[in-house]
Amino acid sequence: MTDWTRRQVGGLIAGTLLAATAPHVARGIVRPKVVVIGGGIGGATLARYLGDMKTMDVSLVEPNATHVTCFFSNLHLAGLRSLASLTFDLRTLANRHGVSVIRDAAVALDPAARVVELGGGAKLPYDRLAVAPGITLEFGAIGGYDEAAAERMPHAWIAGPQSVLLRRQLESMEDGGLFVIVAPPNPFRCPPAPYERASLVAYYFKQFKPRSKILILDAKDKFSGQELFQDAWSRHYPGMIEWLPAQFIGKIKAVDPAAFSVVTEGQTFKAAVANVIPPQKAGLIAQKAGLADATGWCPVDPATFDSTLQPGIHVVGDAIIGGDMPKSAFSANSQAKACAFAIAAALTGSPRFPPHLFNSCYTFLAPDDAFTNAITFAAEDGKIKTKEMFINKVGESAEVRRKVAHQAIGWYSAFTADVFGGAS
Ligand SMILES: Cc1cc2nc3c(=O)[nH]c(=O)nc-3n(C[C@H](O)[C@H](O)[C@H](O)COP(=O)(O)OP(=O)(O)OC[C@H]3O[C@@H](n4cnc5c(N)ncnc54)[C@H](O)[C@@H]3O)c2cc1C
Numbered sequence: 001m002t003d004w005t006r007r008q009v010g011g012l013i014a015g016t017l018l019a020a021t022a023p024h025v026a027r028g029i030v031r032p033k034v035v036v037i038g039g040g041i042g043g044a045t046l047a048r049y050l051g052d053m054k055t056m057d058v059s060l061v062e063p064n065a066t067h068v069t070c071f072f073s074n075l076h077l078a079g080l081r082s083l084a085s086l087t088f089d090l091r092t093l094a095n096r097h098g099v100s101v102i103r104d105a106a107v108a109l110d111p112a113a114r115v116v117e118l119g120g121g122a123k124l125p126y127d128r129l130a131v132a133p134g135i136t137l138e139f140g141a142i143g144g145y146d147e148a149a150a151e152r153m154p155h156a157w158i159a160g161p162q163s164v165l166l167r168r169q170l171e172s173m174e175d176g177g178l179f180v181i182v183a184p185p186n187p188f189r190c191p192p193a194p195y196e197r198a199s200l201v202a203y204y205f206k207q208f209k210p211r212s213k214i215l216i217l218d219a220k221d222k223f224s225g226q227e228l229f230q231d232a233w234s235r236h237y238p239g240m241i242e243w244l245p246a247q248f249i250g251k252i253k254a255v256d257p258a259a260f261s262v263v264t265e266g267q268t269f270k271a272a273v274a275n276v277i278p279p280q281k282a283g284l285i286a287q288k289a290g291l292a293d294a295t296g297w298c299p300v301d302p303a304t305f306d307s308t309l310q311p312g313i314h315v316v317g318d319a320i321i322g323g324d325m326p327k328s329a330f331s332a333n334s335q336a337k338a339c340a341f342a343i344a345a346a347l348t349g350s351p352r353f354p355p356h357l358f359n360s361c362y363t364f365l366a367p368d369d370a371f372t373n374a375i376t377f378a379a380e381d382g383k384i385k386t387k388e389m390f391i392n393k394v395g396e397s398a399e400v401r402r403k404v405a406h407q408a409i410g411w412y413s414a415f416t417a418d419v420f421g422g423a424s
Contacts, residue, residue: 032056032347035116035126037106037285039090040067042317042332043132045419049340051097055348058098059124061116062090063105067420071329072412073159074193077167078200080367086159088420096421106131109289111310128343130305130314131291131298132332133283134158135189141279142182143254143263152257153274157189169273170201175209177272180262182252183218187297188280189318189327191224192363197275199229199365202237214241215269217262219252219279221245224326225363225371231394232365282319289313297321302379303355304342305335314339323384325377330359333419355379362408369398370405 032055036047039062047060068087075081093099102124108117109129116124137155139146145153154166170179179201183194198214205212222245223229233241250265261270281287281296291298291307298315299308302323307313316339317332325331338355345352357377364370371392377384392404416422 030057032127033125034058034128034130034343034347035124036060036130036132037116038062038132038134038283038317039064039093039101040132040134040317040332041069041329041419042134042336043130044088044090044093044421045333045336046130046132046316046340047099048093048097048419048421049337050343051093051099053340053344053348053350054098055344055350057100059100059102059126060090060093061102061104061106061118061124063103063119065090065103068159068163069329069416070157070159070190070193073156073163074197074200075364075367076159076163077156077170077197078204078367079167079171080200083160083164088416090420092421106285109285109313111289111313114312128312128314128347130316130339130343131283131286131289132315132317132319132336133285134318135280135327136282136284136287138279138281142252142276144257145255145276145278149255149257150276153255153260153271153276155277156275157277157280166273166275170204173209173212173272176211177209177213178270179205179212179214180269180271180274181214181216182255182262182274182276182278183216183220183223184277184279185219187327188277190329190361191326192229192361194277195223195225195229196363196365198241198243199232199236200367202233202240203366205240206237212240212272215271216241216243217249217252217264217269218243218245221247225373225391227394228363228371228392229365232369236366236369280318282315286315286319291315292319293321295321302357302382302384303338304346305339306342314343323377324375324386325357325359325384326361328359328361329415329419330361331357333415334358357384360411362404362411364405364408365401366405368405369401370408371401372404372407 036043050058094101104118104120107119154162156162156166254263282292298320305314316335318327344350360374362372373391375389376387
């Protein structure tokens with residue numbers, strides 16, 4: 001007869017309970033395998049939260065060893081933040097959160113065999129796949145603007161060497177020069193960011209090159225936070241920033257990198273430094289894998305972030321069609337958390353939670369003047385819809401805005417620790 005000790009019985013009960021919530025794990029088969037493609041904001045958050053659950057084997061595929069945040073990279077352009085202070089080592093996800101970080105790029109997906117093929121030739125099997133590849137810049141959408149042209153007229157829309165290049169060009173620009181920003185059509189990564197860039201570069205010019213000017217050639221007729229920006233430009237940088245909407249300039253047709261010029265339907269603008277931000281689509285791997293529709297972006301079920309085109313593959317971050325949710329780091333982080341719970345529910349039987357979707361962005365108008373918005377969303381009728389929204393207003397006191405700028409610094413530390421793994 002078996003002599004059951006108290007410890008064995010306790011272990012059996014614990015095992016039974018675990019079996020109810022995590023069947024694969026408890027039956028000693030194998031832990032479910034989740035592969036996450038892309039170690040930026042969405043992918044790193046997702047891998048970190050899945051890793052912390054300790055019930056799945058989580059692999060993160062990312063070609064870069066570190067991630068440089070786009071948010072706060074406009075502060076770098078103004079000389080207010082080093083690139084090193086915006087750079088995060090993905091090894092923290094391995095060391096503290098049990099994620100296998102694989103330094104490679106995904107080149108093909110095989111949903112039928114449930115395998116991801118990597119550039120180095122390895123094949124990674126998965127039970128569940130999540131894709132967070134961010135954006136592809138549409139080189140060629142503006143005539144003459146290709147990767148080589150971006151070495152002379154940087155986009156600086158994926159932070160890293162491009163941000164350093166643009167900063168260097170601004171530093172070596174003569175006082176009195178014209179800095180041209182080409183702003184992209186909707187939808188694109190971080191709607192207020194081109195205008196935050198104009199504001200912070202204007203701050204830099206005001207200190208060091210006060211005769212210089214900034215011209216924004218826009219593919220749109222209006223932009224996010226327009227009233228707040230235009231109010232700040234007249235208060236902080238009168239006469240320095242000019243914004244020309246699509247209705248005045250027509251289509252942005254071409255660039256000439258040799259001449260530093262931008263050609264619109266009616267006119268050619270010659271710059272001392274040109275920042276060309278091209279139109280955007282979902283990261284290439286999402287397009288190649290049939291996760292993107294005719295718009296170039298990925299439709300998803302907003303409750304689980306499961307692709308509606310390739311069920312069983314989740315997509316989060318800038319690559320998705322996010323309804324009312326803007327393409328922002330905060331959105332990507334919020335989506336990734338909802339997605340982590342949906343994956344855990346599907347693979348381990350853990351409870352399902354309704355998604356809590358939230359976005360909060362801090363935008364600098366000057367180092368001590370920032371505005372924020374905070375928006376809650378709900379998944380309704382297959383779409384993400386705005387529920388409640390707060391945004392700062394024109395006419396607030398300098399003290400209110402100084403406090404927001406101060407909060408933004410604290411937000412950056414807490415948010416990046418949440419994404420890339422800090423104390424858990
Ligand atoms: C100037 C600027 C300022 C911004 N400011 C803010 C802000 O203040 N607040 C805010 O919330 N957001 C801000 N954003 C937006 C924010 O940076 C993005 O929304 C966010 O990075 C999106 O996260 P993501 O995971 O979708 O993409 P990313 O963070 O770009 O990550 C995508 C990752 O996928 C990897 N990848 C791509 N293809 C593959 C592949 N085939 N295999 C493996 N890996 C792959 C890439 O290398 C990359 O690391 C700003 C953006 C810019 C440009």
